[in-house]
Amino acid sequence: MRRWAASVLLPVSLSACGGWQSTLDPASPGASNIANLWWIMFWTTGVLSTLVIGGLFYAVYRARRHARDEEGDRVGGTERGFILVAGAAMPTLVLISFIVLSVRTGASISEPPGEPELTIEVIGHMFWWEVRYPDHDITTANEIHIPVGAPVDVRVTSADVIHSFWVPQLAPGKVDMIPGRTNRTWMMAEEPGRFRGQCTEFCGVQHALMSLLVVAMPEEDFLAWISDRLPGTELDDPLELRGREVFFEAGCQSCHTIQGVSEPEFLGAPGPDLTHLAARSTLGGLTIENTRENLTAWILDPHHFKPGVRMPPSPLSGEDVGALVAYLETLQ
Amino acid sequence: MTTRTADPTLHRRLSAVWAPPKGIWRFLTAVNHRVVGLRFMVTALVFLLLAGAEAVAIRLQLAQPMLGILSPEAYNQAFTMHGSTMMFLFAVPFLEGLAIYLVPLMVGAREMAFPRLNAFGYWVYLIAGVSLYGAYLFGYAPDSGWYNYVPLTGIGFRPGVNIDFWVTMITFLEVSALVAAVEIIVTVLKHRAPGMSLDRMPVFVWAILITSFMIVFAMPALMLTSLMLALDRMAGFHFFNAAAGGDPLLWQHLFWFFGHPDVYIMLLPAVGVVSTVIPVFCRRPLAGYTLVVVSALAIGILSFGVWVHHMYTVGFAFVGLSFFAAASMLITIPSAIQIFAWIATIWNGRLHEIATPMLFSLGFIVLFVLGGITGIMIAAVPFNWQIHDTYFIVAHFHYVLVGGSVFPIFAAIYFWFPKVVGRRLDERLGSWHFWLFFIGFNVAFFPMHIIGFEGMPRRVYTYLPGLGWDGLNFLSTVGALVMAGGMVVFVWNLVASWRGGAPAGPDPWGGNTLEWSTSSPPENYNFLLVPIVRGRNPLWDDPSPWEPSLETRPRWLAELSEAPDLRRDQVVTSAVTAEPEGRAIMPRPSLWPLWLALALTVSFLGAIATLYLVPVGLALAFVALVGWHWPREEKLVGYNEEEVNDEP
Known part of the structure; x- marks a missing residue:
């Protein structure tokens, strides 16, 4: 029975599966x-x-x-x-x-169905993803943009413990990210869309919310996305200039890279590269939407959203955090 | 059939020789296999309840997205302790305890081959389990999974003592598993009753024998790798540190070289239980005895060749993985042979009642088939790449391990409780237990297959809403609570029946194996006469194992039953054909096993504080071993026909 x-x-209930991580x-x-x-x-x-x-x-x-x-x-x-x-x-x-x-x-x-033209490097960190486009000199985090209809070469490794790279709808299964090794897989999207991935190797206290977004876009949109990712916007607004000062005063620069602004020296546990922070749609690896309110709350206490994350709370005054957020929002 | 009234003189004589010591010493020095076996089982059941409580906490936390019932830290400790408890502190120790209790009774022996080693194994198990839970009580429980992958568990990422407890106590625990395996092997091979050649051995004993060999080959891999991790963490070694030329994958290879056989170490004895229960209820011998035994042997051997199927995603070449896929699928064949042997047994049998042991055996077959087919699927490399480390896997291995090991363990408890306690478990409560547990299990775990397809990974303390996981997770939690209700009924049944269950008599089920010829519970000496085995089902065969009677037996054989020198002796037989070879004198109760276990505790637990305690503990252990082996005059029991009480 x-x-x-x-x-x-x-089969009935499975055919009904429409989740974006199915x-x-x-x-x-x-x-x-x-x-x-x-x-x-x-x-x-x-x-x-x-x-x-x-x-x-x-x-x-x-x-x-x-x-x-x-x-x-x-x-x-x-x-x-x-x-x-x-x-x-x-x-x-x-x-x-x-x-x-x-x-x-x-x-x-x-092996992918054709010779991949784009290579992406993904490096696992506790508890976020560093994403690099080596051919375009772009480094971002937690979100990968790919062109539709072409296989993408994906090279994964880890900066700390073992993670596992998994975007179920786009990749042929998962592949582990192991410190000291580089594993290869590939992705390909047949249609434009947003696809979810998640770490599938237990990597510590905040393994649960280590998620990843893949955005597949038409070729021309993708090229536009690439060319829009230029570091070093000129700042003229005094609030933004003040925000950049707060970035250094609060110690953010010791973990976070902003190309042309902040280059952390040590090779310890870095935080996500913020050069293109404002271009990302979420914070904390898909934990919350990237809005002004959320970014402010995240800076003040990231543990409220993602307990165990390595970033410490920053007890900034309302004025300072407002300036900092204004500055960060310029980082396209 | 023999009873003690048949020969009161012999009964009094053997009772005096095999009597346990009195008072507190009885507790600390007991070496008798039934006492030690029962201790293993009762302790393991306590750990089962703890693991169940952890499971309920896990399910409550996952009932809805983003709940805060458990903090991430608490959740990680809970799932780690749930897995470690079920694997290390419940399933294997319970089955060992069952074997320690039953094997001598099933093969017609009076004691295990090494009674003091037996007691030592129990103390080690108890100390390791209590230490782990003591650490848990103070929030220092291991928190990186029962598989404890490096480098997450290296000193750099987990500097606290949480992982130290896992590393030292799991290694310590495996000492217990190893000594139990060694003595079970020797008992089975050298102390079977005359005439019980290997091809007449009960299937359960076969399963335990194969399992014990597997333990001997598998456990050292785990002990080695956890020792290496201990050196990494405590002494600055770099076995697993990629930055210093080590390799984190080494841990995975060694761990799964132990870990996959361990799955079958839990499964095979359970399967042996089912192969024992079904024929008794069907009133006929097991169909395909030889095929079942050969299948168990094949599973034991094949299980050492499949460990890489836990590592399909680490980046090995596909060609290499395909060999492990084929080997993994191959295990299906011996498993299927056993399933069809049970079906054939039932097909031509006469099933007068479906009592609780039979219910659990039938439930086992259903769940084992379902867990087996998902096992075939995940052996297929590409499918595994997609589904590895998702809830589909959680569903699969709970079907295999709860269905394949816990259900038969319940069958075993309902089946042999009357033998151990002398009273039967209540049948009505037994049915409630079965149905609550079976339905609850399927409600809890069947949806997990689908949750896995929808992309939910394992070992997450929470999940975001909107991923299509909410409803099924809630359903799964409801199922877990129904299972918990089944466990409450079970515990109530155990307690109530222990105190006031219906008297069982020596053989409530009409069993075919030798343990049913003893009183319930058995006398200290197990068998009044050494049985003589002439077939696979000694109690169903004709003539009975008690013929010829004592008076007409050959002198040497009669003497074996009479303890002529007032020593604890038992027959030694040849390994294959069980021809009598001689007599072994078994040791008396002793405090040294406890001393040795405590001395080694100083080493293992002390290592967490400072490595200097390791040599201290080893020195104490040396003292214990000297005392243990010190040659001494065997003190004979002060035996006087008049003084010995007639009542046992």
Whole structure:
């Protein structure tokens, strides 16, 4: 009964999955191939396990009847034959086909469908993502912009502990980010959209809110996005100039890079590069929207939103934090 | 069948020889396998309840997005302790305790091969478990998962003592598992009743024997790697530090080389329980005995070749992974053989009642099939790349481990409780326990498959709303609470039946194995006469294991039953055919096992404070070992026919 309900309801409820971090709503060839593999395995094993559990229940029914009629116990050579056919021969056939399918799927998605033109480096930090476009000299955090319709080469590593890079709708599964190693994967979006990713290797106290946004945009929009990412806006507003002073007075510059303004010297635990902060749509790795109010509250106490994050609270006066936010909002 | 009234003189004589000491010493010096086995099981059940409480806390925190019932720190300790407890402090120790209690009774022996080692293993287990929970009480519990991956658990990222407790106490705990495995192997191979050749051994004993060999090969990998981490953390080594030329992946290889066999270490004895329970209720021998035993052996061997399937995403070449995928899928075959052997057994059997042990066995088969098929799926590398470390995996391994290990453990408790306590567990409460637990389990864990597909990762203390995870997480929490209700019924049943359950008699189920021929609970000496085994189902076979009777037995065999020198002796038989080879004198109660365990505690627990306590503890352990092995004149029991009370 349960089994029946499960095998009927599961596909129904799964087909309804529309979450933007869903494995069954693929938007790339890699993720689609894996989803197809799943559906083949699901229907095959679904039918087989229904038969096995049905057989078990029928066996119980028979044995109850035998108990009433004092029958049963006809133990013979047939039992061994049955066990070998059902327990060894049948699974062998199924498994061989699964292995063939698995190897074919894996081989087809191990490499991208074409030569990637764009390379992105993603470096895991506790508990955020450093994102680099080495060909364009852009460094940002927690948000990746890619052009639609072209495979993107993704190289991942970690600056501290092991993280795992996973954007279920766009990449062929996840790949671990391991300190001292660089792993490669690829992404491709077939249509424009916003796709969510999340760290999938437990990386410490704030593993839960270490999320990632991938924005897939048409080629020309992407090129425009790239060319808009220029550091070093000239400041003329006194409030913004004051904000830049606060940035140094409050010690922000010891962890945060702003190209041309702040280059932290130590190689310890850096915070996200703020050069393009205002171009990001969220703060704290998708934890909150990047609005003036949220940015102000985040600076005053990031732990309110993301407990355990490495950034300390900054007890700034309302005036100072207002100036700082005004300055940060110029960082496109 | 023999009873003590059949030969009161022999009963009094053996009772005196095997009598435990009195008073407080009884508690501290006990070495008898039934006392130690029961202690293991009761302690493990306490840890099960603690792990269950942690699970409920976890589920409450995840019932809705962004709840604040547990802080991130508290949540991370809770999920780490839940996993560590279930793996290290519940499943394996409980099954070891069950084996320590049952194996001598099933093979017709009076005691385990090394009774003092047995007691030592228990003390180590108790101390390690209590230390971990003592640390938890003060907020210093390990907090980086039961698998404790480096470099997160290195001194640089987790400088506190939380991880130190994991590293030292888990290593210490595995000492306990290892000694239990060694003595189970020797007991099974050298103390089986005459005639119980390997092909007549009960399936449960086979399962335990294979499991014990697996422990001997798997646990050292864990002890080695946690020792390496201890050196990294406490003595400045760099085994796992990538910056200094170490490799964090080394930890994963060594851990899973232990970790995957460990899954089957929990599964195989449980499967042995089911292979014992089903034939008894179906009133017929197990179908395909040889196939079942060979399958268990195959699982034991194959399980050492699949550890990389926990590491598909670390960046290995796809070709290499495919071999591990094939090996992982291969394990399905021996598992399927066992499932169809049970179905065949039921098919041609006569099932007069579906009592609680049978209910849990049937529930086990259903859940094991469901967990098995998701296991095949995640062995497929590409699917695993997508679904690894999501809630789909949480669903899968709870189906395999709760379905595959906890359900059979409940079956075992309902099945052998009458033997251990002499009273039966209440059947009505048993059904309530089963149905609440079974339905609650499926409500809690089936939705997790879907939550995983929707992209929810494991080990997160919370999640943001709007990802489509809210409703199913709430449902899952409801299921967890229903399971908790089942556990309350179970504990109530245990307590009430222990005190006032219906008397069981020696054999309430009509069992086929030797333990059902003893009184319930068994006498201190287990068997009045050494049984002589002539088939796979000694109590169903004809003639019975008690023929020929004492008077007509050959002199040497009769003597084995009579304790002629008033020593604790038992028969030694050959490993394969169980031909009698001689007699072994078993030790008496002793305080040295406790001393040795405490001495090693000074080393292991002391290492957290300062490494200088390690040699101190080792020196104390040396003293204990000298005392343990000091040759001494065996003091004979002051035995007087008149003085010995007739009543046991």
